[in-house]
Amino acid sequence: MVLPRSFYEGEDILEISKSLLGKKLCSDIGGQFTSGIIVETEAYKAPEDKASHAFGNKVTPRTVTMFSPPGTGYIYIIYGMYHLFNVITGPEGTAHCILIRAVEPLDGQDVMLERRGKPSMIKAVTNGPGKFSIAMGMHKKYDATDLTISSDIWIETGWPELSEEEILVGPRVGMSTAEECSNWPYRFRVKGNKWTSKPDKVWYDL
């Protein structure tokens, strides 16, 4: 079942970030169907979050998508070559968004390997925001896609709801200019899942 808009519109972005773990992210791009279970997420809580593109509710040509209704996809380019995929959440008008950082591959694994130029799934294919976005065909041209009605990119129910014991939390990465926000525990992952991005030492139980 495709997740309805009500899934995305709650006030608590951290709860939604955790609820997205275990959901099934699907894409049908270039005539190729791929899907994967979301196993790592990262929350960006505008307007007070200095790490958010929409810090201070700043509206630019890039960030305007972030003010779209909850359940909208936000795709932007980082380092000139990676099309990172995010989900807009929160009450309409808030610019909260959640970066999808890793998925466990399900359908279309042959397509993912071809897009990534890798021989097998044991080589890191979807364990990072840039990597899984390539594997699933994410592209800036799909920015502002309505994930509740799109036939290009959508999110379905997947695993049963995870318990808190199955989730680890840690600080976000790449926070060089976010000052006090850089230590916020806004990054979530499925405990023990081998498809998450490279482990580090800062994870702890909820």
Add this chain to the structure above:
DNA sequence: ACCGCGATGCAT
């Protein structure tokens, strides 16, 4: 294992 760095486009 870890570290440094280049690729490459676009927002500011």
Add this chain to the structure above:
DNA sequence: TGCATCGCGGTA
């Protein structure tokens, strides 16, 4: 100018 990144080649 500096990224919400990745893969490579160096050193160990």
